[in-house]
Every structure is written in structure tokens, then in C-alpha cells.
Amino acid sequence: MRQVEIFNLAKFYPNPYGEPFKAVVDFNLNIEQGEFVGLIGHSGCGKSTVLTMLAGLNEISDGGVIVGNREIEGAAPDRAVVFQSPCLMPWMSAFGNVMLGVKNVYPHATKAERKQIAEYALSSVGLADSMDKYPREMSGGMQQRVGIARAIALKPKLLLLDEPFGRLDSLTRMELQDVMLEILDREKITTVLVSHDVDEVVFLCDRVVMMTNGPAATIGEILSIDFPRPRERTAMMEDPLYFRCLDHLVSFLTERAHLRTEPRIHDSNSLLSFTGRKIETPEDLAHAAA
Amino acid sequence: MEFKYKILKGIDISGLNFLSPVVRLATGEEPAKQLREIGRFIVVPIIAFLAFLWLWSVVAPKHKTKAGEVPTPAVVWDATGGIWRFHEYETQKDQAYQLTGGTRLDTLGKAKARMAELDALEARAKEQLAAAEASSKEKFDARVAPSKKAYDDAREASKDARRTRTEALKAEAAQLAGATPEQRETFLNHLRDADAAAEAEKKSLDGLKAAYADAQTVTFPETKDARRTVTVLAEERQFLVKYLDMLGDNSREAKVADAKAKAEEARSAFLNAGPDEDLYKLGSTVLKRQELLATTAASQYAKPWTLPKQIVRSLLCVFSGFLLASFIAIPIGILCGLSPTFMAATTPFVALFKPVSPLVWLPIIMIIVGGFMPDPENHWLIVLLGKVPFLGNYKIDPMFLSSAITVALCSLWATLVNTALGVGSVDKDHMNVARVLRLGFWSRLFKIVIPTALPLIFAGLRISLGVGWMVLVAAEILSTSEGIGKFVNDMYTNGSSQSFAQMFVVVFIVGFIGMALDRIMVVFQRLVSFETAGSTL
Numbered sequence: 001m002r003q004v005e006i007f008n009l010a011k012f013y014p015n016p017y018g019e020p021f022k023a024v025v026d027f028n029l030n031i032e033q034g035e036f037v038g039l040i041g042h043s044g045c046g047k048s049t050v051l052t053m054l055a056g057l058n059e060i061s062d063g064g065v066i067v068g069n070r071e072i073e074g075a076a077p078d079r080a081v082v083f084q085s086p087c088l089m090p091w092m093s094a095f096g097n098v099m100l101g102v103k104n105v106y107p108h109a110t111k112a113e114r115k116q117i118a119e120y121a122l123s124s125v126g127l128a129d130s131m132d133k134y135p136r137e138m139s140g141g142m143q144q145r146v147g148i149a150r151a152i153a154l155k156p157k158l159l160l161l162d163e164p165f166g167r168l169d170s171l172t173r174m175e176l177q178d179v180m181l182e183i184l185d186r187e188k189i190t191t192v193l194v195s196h197d198v199d200e201v202v203f204l205c206d207r208v209v210m211m212t213n214g215p216a217a218t219i220g221e222i223l224s225i226d227f228p229r230p231r232e233r234t235a236m237m238e239d240p241l242y243f244r245c246l247d248h249l250v251s252f253l254t255e256r257a258h259l260r261t262e263p264r265i266h267d268s269n270s271l272l273s274f275t276g277r278k279i280e281t282p283e284d285l286a287h288a289a290a
Numbered sequence: 291m292e293f294k295y296k297i298l299k300g301i302d303i304s305g306l307n308f309l310s311p312v313v314r315l316a317t318g319e320e321p322a323k324q325l326r327e328i329g330r331f332i333v334v335p336i337i338a339f340l341a342f343l344w345l346w347s348v349v350a351p352k353h354k355t356k357a358g359e360v361p362t363p364a365v366v367w368d369a370t371g372g373i374w375r376f377h378e379y380e381t382q383k384d385q386a387y388q389l390t391g392g393t394r395l396d397t398l399g400k401a402k403a404r405m406a407e408l409d410a411l412e413a414r415a416k417e418q419l420a421a422a423e424a425s426s427k428e429k430f431d432a433r434v435a436p437s438k439k440a441y442d443d444a445r446e447a448s449k450d451a452r453r454t455r456t457e458a459l460k461a462e463a464a465q466l467a468g469a470t471p472e473q474r475e476t477f478l479n480h481l482r483d484a485d486a487a488a489e490a491e492k493k494s495l496d497g498l499k500a501a502y503a504d505a506q507t508v509t510f511p512e513t514k515d516a517r518r519t520v521t522v523l524a525e526e527r528q529f530l531v532k533y534l535d536m537l538g539d540n541s542r543e544a545k546v547a548d549a550k551a552k553a554e555e556a557r558s559a560f561l562n563a564g565p566d567e568d569l570y571k572l573g574s575t576v577l578k579r580q581e582l583l584a585t586t587a588a589s590q591y592a593k594p595w596t597l598p599k600q601i602v603r604s605l606l607c608v609f610s611g612f613l614l615a616s617f618i619a620i621p622i623g624i625l626c627g628l629s630p631t632f633m634a635a636t637t638p639f640v641a642l643f644k645p646v647s648p649l650v651w652l653p654i655i656m657i658i659v660g661g662f663m664p665d666p667e668n669h670w671l672i673v674l675l676g677k678v679p680f681l682g683n684y685k686i687d688p689m690f691l692s693s694a695i696t697v698a699l700c701s702l703w704a705t706l707v708n709t710a711l712g713v714g715s716v717d718k719d720h721m722n723v724a725r726v727l728r729l730g731f732w733s734r735l736f737k738i739v740i741p742t743a744l745p746l747i748f749a750g751l752r753i754s755l756g757v758g759w760m761v762l763v764a765a766e767i768l769s770t771s772e773g774i775g776k777f778v779n780d781m782y783t784n785g786s787s788q789s790f791a792q793m794f795v796v797v798f799i800v801g802f803i804g805m806a807l808d809r810i811m812v813v814f815q816r817l818v819s820f821e822t823a824g825s826t827l
Contacts, residue, residue, distance in 0.1 A: 057722050075725040087719040091741040100737060101727035154727075 003190045004031035004054075004158055008063030011049050022216040023049050027063070028263075029209060029219065031158075034188035038201030040249065041211030041220075042257055048162060050211075051194045055081045055160050068157045077105045080151035082164040086143035088135040094146045095131040098122055098153050105154045121153035122146070124186075125179055141172035145179065152183060159184075161193040165200065177204060178233070185230050198249040201225075202242060203233065210252045212260065220259070221252055224267040247273045255279040305812040308332055358787030361794055368518070369791035375522075377596035379529040386536040387591035390543045398537040405530050412523045419516040426510035437505045441498040448491040455484045542589060549586045553579040597777055597792075601799065603684045604773040608762045610690075611697025612755050618698065619705035619754070620747060624735070626706070627713020627743065636706075644703040648761040651699050652768050656692040663688050689771030696765045701758035708750025712743030744818040752811035759804045774800060 009027035012020040024046040031037050039047045052058035054065055056075035065072045067079060080101075088097045098118040106114055122131050125145040135143055144164060151159060161180075165173040181204060184191060195201050201208045205225055212220040225245055227236060236242050248266065251274040261282050266272070272288060279285050294317050301310050311327035314320070343363045350360040361369070389397060459480060466477055538544065556579045560572040593599075626633040663669040666688045675686040684690075716739055724734050740747075766775020778796050781789035 055726060057725060075722075075728065077727055079726070081722070081726050083719060083722070085719060087717075087723050089720065089723075089738065089741065091744075092737075100723075100729070104728055104730075104733075 001033040002030055003033040003035070003068060004029075004192075005066040006030070006054070006063070007066075009050065009053060009060065009065065010062035011046065011053060011058070012061040023214060024053075024218065025062075025216045026218045029222075031190055031192070033190055036184060036191045036193065036204060036206045038205035038208040039192060039194045039211065040196060040198065040201050040208055040253070041217065042213055042253065043196060045211045045214045045257075046217040047194045047211050051081075051160050051162050051192060054158065054192060055079050057081070077101055077154045078157045079160060080154045080156035080158075081160045081162060082144075082147050082151045084163045084166050086135070086140070086147040088143055088146055088150075090135050093132050093134055094122060094127055094138070094142075094149075095119070097135075097146055098150045101150060101154050117153055118149075121149040124152070124183055125149045139172075141168055141176060144168065144176060148176075148180065148183075152187065152189065156189060159189045159191040161191060161195075163194055163196070165197075166195070173200075174233070180204065181231060198246050198253075202245045202249065203231065203236060208249065210249065210257070213257050219263045220257060220261070221264045221266055223248055223271075224265075226268040241268055244268075244271045244273065247271070250274055256285060259285065261285065303813060303816045305809060305816065308335075355790070357785050357790040361787070361791035365787075365791045366794040366798075369788060370795050372788065373597045373792060373795060375525065377598050379525075379533075380593050380596050383529075383533055383536050384591045384593045386533055387540075387542050389537065389541065394537055394541060394543060398534065401530060401534055401537060405527075405534065408523065408527055408530065412520070412527065415516065415519045415523055419513070419520050422510070422513045422516040426513045429510065430506075430508065433508060434502070434505045437498070437502040441495070441502045444495055444498050448495055451491065452488055455487065459484060536591065542586070545586050545589070546583070549579070549583040553583045555579075595772055595776070597774075597796075597799075599684075600773050600777045601803070603690075604762055604766065604775070605803070606681060606684055607690055607693050607766070607771075607773055608697055608755070608758050611694040611762070612701065612751075612758050614694060614698040615702035615754055615758065616705060616751060619702040619750070620709050623706045623709025623747070623750075624713050624740070624743070626710035628735075628739070633710060640703060640706065643699075646700075648696050648700045648765055649768060652692060652696045652765050655695045655699070656689070656769060659688045659692045659695070685772055687771070689769045693762060693765040693769055693771050693773070697758040697761050700761045701754040704753035704757060705747065705750035708746045708753070709743060712746030712750075713739055715746075716742045745815060748811065748815040748818055752808065752815060755807050755811055756804065759800075759807060763800060 006027055006029045010025045011023040013023060015021050027050055029037070039050060041047045049058060053060050054072070056072055056079060072079065088094075089100070092100065095118055098121055099114065102109075102114045102118050106117065109117070119128075119131065122128060125148050127142065127145055127149065130138065130142065133142075135146070138146070148164070164180075165176055168176065177200060183189075193201065193204060202225055208223045208225060209219055210221045210223065211217050223245065226241070227239075245268075248271045251272055255275065255277075256279055259279070259282060275288055279288055294313065297313050298310055301307065301313065308331040311324040311331065315324035315328065347362040347364065350362045353360045386394075386397065459477075462477060462480065466474060469477075553576070556572070556576045560569070560576050563569060563572055622636065626636050663672065666672050671691075672686060672688070676682045720738050720742065724738050729737065762773070763775045763778065765771070766773040767779045768775075770776060770779065774796060778793055781793045781796075
């Protein structure tokens, strides 16, 4: 079942001295219900712009987005966002922060039901014992867990993750990635993750969308990560396919991100590997693929 | 150890950071470092203050004013005692008036005993004063005699010299009849010389006179102390006379008993009156006497305004003004922060009215308030405020309202500007969260905007309270409303050296209260700050 349809999405910024600046153009992507899509690209390529447009926090210049049969308009809790920084209200406890959105999303629920929803969300990120703690009493990792709980408590149609683990140390990051996987396997929430960590997207995602460099960034390649779910980190890391996927992504970022070609679809049968030789033209690319 | 960190946290929140090395030292944490800190943050300020007191006591007596010498710290300290004694005496009289039965008689007995003691004490103090005066008179004479003699001798000498000169010149003039113009010119020169000599003598005489006057200004501490003891005892006697009166014949109990007897008498006269007596007159007398009894039973001692009472009234006034300012400034500030349009509309008023002095506002406010209350005694607001339990004892009048409104007008700007700034500086990420969660206007306001702005709102309130306290004393002086300002004005009009010293006392009291208010606001500010910043002193 198709959950999200993004068609011809584009972002222009007005330029008083000439043509509008085109940040993102012709972004077309369909996402299935329950699918986990990663968005990767060089910094400044516009991946966060796409995500904020999906969230409704950034105005869409052209094209559109349909989420669950309805075109989006502005921000709404059906598209929950986990930001790079936890963005918790420092004057509210973890529980208070999660409850902040619950009231609006479940207007007809009783107080006890709402409380139950928030408590469930917090315990599913492993904070059952820390609900009454304030952000200043929590580590960065714990704060980000609250951020995730706040988002999943809304039961969103589309969960948007904007480099949510970018500011954490690698151990905490791995823990949170496991928490995230576990929740998504259980809840089957359609998710878009923006990241520049290739390990992360390969480990978490069903499909990775690679964006070309800006300006006028768009989709360069799409790679299916053909690992079954539920996934287990050590087993995956021992699989040669995992490294071939990484290799493909790195080779895209270093060799092909600057090329303008029609979006190419790859899966485990058509992986490219790092050639060490700069690919400058679409012909080089055909050659490398062969 | 837990306890220690609780104390340290409390110290940090209250902004009394200079105390934390003391606590750390007491628990033996890095003694050398703590001693250094104590030296810097406790000992140095104390030394600086002592140096200030020393400089003050040296400089002050050098300046003579209409109200006597500028008081030294010792005199000011003494005046503080005087203010406090006056307050104590008045409070005791107030209590004495209301005592009844056994307690009243007990107190009366004690007061009489004290009065008897006082006679002996006073006699001894007077003796000591006489002795001190006699000994100091000797010292005074000994000190003054040489300069007096020098001055007197010089004056005599100068008189003689002038007489001799004048006679000589007159004799010379008598021989000028047939003299040549040159000789006459010479005589003029002689005259000039004589004038110059007289002028020089006068100058040296003035010098001697000043030395004589200077020698006279000496004061003798023992006489001063003895005189102070006599004054204090005389004050106590004066008090006791009144106090005994309040406990005895003039106590409420005695007055009530008297009024009751009179009422009974009138009543029985009315009931037992014969047919030929004027029953109308007797009946109305009964009513009048009964009414008098009721007023007597409810009567209070007319306690004068002592400084502590004035201080409480000033505090009430400043808090009324401060609350009024907060009620106006915070909502407007929030609107300004939320809406740039509203901010644009408000900016000219803030810019225009913020610099206006309280001395301009006050007369205007007084006239306007007066216009609302042509008959203040019976105005509903004054009557209402008079009935408020605590407030009612502090003579709430239109002047009080005018002072409070002036305080509000002068102090609301800081809160308004800070609130607008705080509301305007809401974190963009937090606003994004609010957008994603689709929080409504009120939710956004109360769950995100106001909590973000609270630390700045409190920073504004802190400034407002400080400004309000400063403005208040000026407003009270100008409006002759009761309060610290009234006290200062009374002391200024009074003009004695004692009241001059009492004005200095007020300086320290106003300063101390202002400091305490500021500290309280700092604590509030810290309690609402979520990431407690460094010390704001």
C-alpha cells in the first residue's frame, strides 16, 4: 500500500538580483506503508530541505506531497519530526514533553488514556524509570529518547528523522539505532531518515535515496538494502553484502554525486564498488557498471 | 556531605556566593583556597567599609551646617537607638491602653517600681553630668586661656597703637598750615602708612580670633556621654509618666468603667424620674451616654507614626505600585513580543514616557486621583481598602494611591521591555515543535512562550522593583504621604542636629531594604531559570 507520494517536489529561494535560487528540483519518490527510507547526500545538498518540506515546516515551491491520500498543507502531528537536537522544553519533565502533543492528537481520549499513551511511548524508548526527570537531569542520549517518544506517541502516518543521532557519541548512537529499529519493527511506521552516516542508513533502511550535489539537487540513485527484518547488527556486519552496500554508497558520494543522470535504481544484484577513479561523465558511469 | 551540597546549592540560588567558601572551609575542603576566597570576598569588603566609616567620621565634623555638624557614624548609630526607643515606647503605650484587669494592675505596679528606680538613676546621672561639666570646664578654660589671652592682648595693643598713631598724625596736621605742597604730600603718605598699619593689625587680630574660636570648639566625650545618659533617662521619665497614665486613670478599662457608670446613672435617672421632670431630655441623655460608652470601648491609643510603621507603609505602597506595574506591563509586553505590529504601536509610548521623572508624574496623578475622589473619606475604594485587614491600619488615602500609581508608571517600562524581549526570543526549534504538534494559541503561549520568557520577565521585574523603591521615597516627600519620605521630610523641616542624624539612618535603611528586595528578586529569577546562569550581582 502506498503511503507517501512525492511528486516534482522543488524548493526555490528568491534572489533579488536574478533567477530564483533552485535548491531542490524534480524530487519524485513513492514510499510504501511501513517502509524505512534513508536520504543521504553531501552536506548542503538539500536533504534537510526535503525533510522540512515533508514536515510542513518549510514552504513547498513546486510539486507536492501526498501522505495517506491527502496532500499535505503546513505542519501537523500526522508527520512527526525528531530533530537533530532533542528540542525538549526544559521546563517540562520527560512525561510533560511527551504529553505536549498527545492532547491535540487524541482530543477524545480520557486523561487516563492519554497518560497511558505517553507512558507507553516513554517505556518503549527505555525511559520507564525516568519519566519525571527534567531535560537538565538527562544525558544527550536520554533527551533524544524523549524526542523519539514524543514523536511516536503521536502515532504519525509518516515519521521524519532529521539526523536524530548526529550529535551523539557512537556507543549511544548504536543503542538508539537499536531502539529505533525495535520500535519501527513493532509499530510499522513509515519513516524517512536524513543522515550522512552511511553505516546508519544501511543498517536501518529498506531503501536509501542518494541525492546529487546542489544547487538544483535531486535524486541520483536509489539503493534497496535487501536485508530481511528484524535485523541484527552483528549478523549484518558479518555479511559481505553489508560492506558492498556501504561501498556502493561511498562510491556514489565520492564519484557520482556530481553527475546529472536519470535516477538509477540499484539492488543487491547491481551494486557498484569503489573504483578509486573519478567518474566524470555518464559514459564513465556506464563503463564502470559494466 | 549530602547536606553540605544542599547548603551550597541554596547559597548559589540565593546569590550569596560569598558564603560558599565559609561552608567549604567548615567542611575542610581545600582550606588554603577557601581562606584566599574568604579574604577576597569577605575580609576585603569589610575593610573597605571600615575605611569608609573612618573617613566619614574624620570628614563629617569639619563641615558646620545650620543643623549642626554633619553627624559622624557614632552619632548616626545613636540616632538609630533613639528611633528604636521611640518606637518601643509608643508600642508599649498602645498595648498598655488596651490592658485590662490583673495584667493591667501588674504592669502598673512594675511601671511604678521602675519610676522609683528612675529617680535615683536620674539623680546620679545629673551628679555625674555636673562633675563632668565642672572638670571639662576646667579643661576648657585651660585650653582656651592662652589663645584668649593672646587675642585680648593683641586687641589692646592694637587699640593703643592706633590711638598713638592718630594723635601723632593730628599733631602733624596742626603744623601743616604754612606748609608747602610737597610737605602736604608727605603728610598724605603718612596717613596712608597709618591705614596700612591698621589693616595689618586687623589681619593678625582676625587670625588670633579664629584661633580662639577654634580652641572653643573642643568637645569633651565624658560630658557628651553624661549628657546623653541624662537625656535618655529624661526621655524614659517622660514616657513613664504617659505610660502610667495609660495604665491608670486614662486606660481604656478605667474610661469604660467611668462611661458605664455614667450611662447607668443616666438610665436610672430616666427610669426613676418623677412626672414633673423633662423625660425627653433625660431619655436623650441616656442614648448619648450609651453611645459614648460604645465609642470608648472601641477606642484605640492614637499611636503616632514611628519609623518602623512608616517603613511598612512604604513597603505596602511600593508593592501596590509594583503589582499594578506588573499587571499592566507583562500582558502588554507579551503582546509586543508576539506581534510586531503591536510592538510598533507601543514603541513611541515607551520611548516617550520612559524618561519622564516621577516628580512630573506625581502632581499630575495627584490631581487626576483627586478628581475621582472629591470626598476621599467616603469614596468606595478608600473605604474598601480601609477594611482590608492589614492594609487598613496604614491610612490608605488618595496620596497613597497617587504614590503607588507614580511608582507603577515609572517602573513598568523595564518589565515591559524585558517581557517583549523574552517573548520575542523564543527558540525557533521550540516553535517548530509547536507547529508540528499543532498547538493552539493558548497552549503555545502558556507552554512554550511564557516559560521561555520567564527568566527575562523576572529580570525586568527585578529592575522595576529597584526603580519603584527609588521613586517611592521621592514621591512620598513630594506628596507628603505617610511613609519613609514623610519621615525624611519631617526631619528636614525639623532641622535639629538629632533629626539630621536620623536622615542618615534613613539612608541606610532605604539602602538595606532595596538590597533585600533585589536579593529576593534574584532568587525568584534563579528559580525560574532552567539553565541557571552564573552569578548576577
